[in-house]
Amino acid sequence: MRRLLIYLFSLTGMFSYYRKRQKSPIVLFWHDIADDANAAIEGESFPTDLFRKQLAYLEKHYEIISMDEYYKRYINHSFTNHEVVITFDDGYKNNLLVAAPILKEKNIPFAIFVSANNIEEQKRFYVSIPRLIIIGAKLNVVDIPMMSFHRVLKSDAERIQCANDIEYTIKFFSHEDAIKVSEYLISIVGKPKYEELCAIYSNGNLLTWQDVITLANDYDCTIGSHCMDHCICHEKQDQNLVESQIVESKELIEERTGLKCDYFAYPNGNYTEFSNSIVEKNYKMGFSTERNSVYAKSRACVGRIAASSSFLLFKYNITMGAKQFR
Ligand SMILES: [Zn+2]
DSSP: OHHHHHHHHHHTTHHHHHHTTOOSOEEEEEOEEOSSOOTTTSTTEEOHHHHHHHHHHHHHHSEEOOHHHHHHHHHHTOOOSOEEEEEEEEOBHHIIIIIHHHHHHTTOOEEEEEOHHHHHHTOOOGGGHHIIIIITTTOSEEEEGGGTEEEEOOSHHHHHHHHHHHHHHHTTSOHHHHHHHHHHHHHHHOHHHHHHHHHHSGGGOBOOHHHHHHHHHHSSEEEEEOOSSOOOOOTTSOHHHHHHHHHHHHHHHHHHHOOOOOEEEOGGGOOOHHHHHHHHHHOSEEEOSSOOOTTTSOTTSBOOEEOOSSHHHHHHHHHHHHHHOO
8 A cells, every 4th residue: 555655646746846955965875786686595695687777866866976985975074965875784695696797887976885794704694693594594483491482383484584583583682692593493404404504594604804805905895893793782782882893893803894983884783872982983875774864863873765675665755765864
């Protein structure tokens, strides 16, 4: 129903009307771009034809600028409100293999926020483990004593629901407990099976440090931080941990690549006053996943819009999201 209304809305020329009256520049974010993704396990993946279509739309209607240019205009209050910045979260290998060549072909700048320790150790994000194990290994029962969680699974639909429920729940655990749950899930199937699943569902593979250097040198790519271990900086998280995740990730990225790491994006978009104070001290800018106007909050948690996998919603979210920004 909502889509039908948006579709009818798009026919009236309202996108064009509101686009001209936008009140804020936009920072968009994607995760990975791949044509062979499994929708249930690698659900944040976008196919290349859709990505190309989105880029063509942005090129036609907006000014696509680099992160440094965005920061410059932010400081100088010189936005035209027709700017778009393209960003990717996490640091997937296919950002280099698939997305970067497409962006280079079009001379489009972009930024990638990498989770430093995941790159260092080439380990998957704990939030992605429930999907990989439960759906990938077709578990018939999930028993996690530390969560008092028990569920019998009879279909793929139930496995998807179960994996999503666990993923959502552990995002708000302490970082330590969330890691314990993901490690426990891996132990259920055993390391060899886990590695076999990683090889099958390879779109979750991460960049190496050499890949990060290649992106910065051979492409118009800015490298930012996404914490050390994709730690979600919510209220209940230990403050010392949050501080070290934000500060040490910058240090590790700079040490391994020789690049300056001036920008930060919060995993899952969550931030606190405390985390913002650390980001402000250590970075030029930080980004959340809220749809705020560029100056609505501090420079530590500037809003971003998630790229939608529906092209119609993609256009709607950009146009109307920005229109609502004040
Ligand atoms: Zn992330």
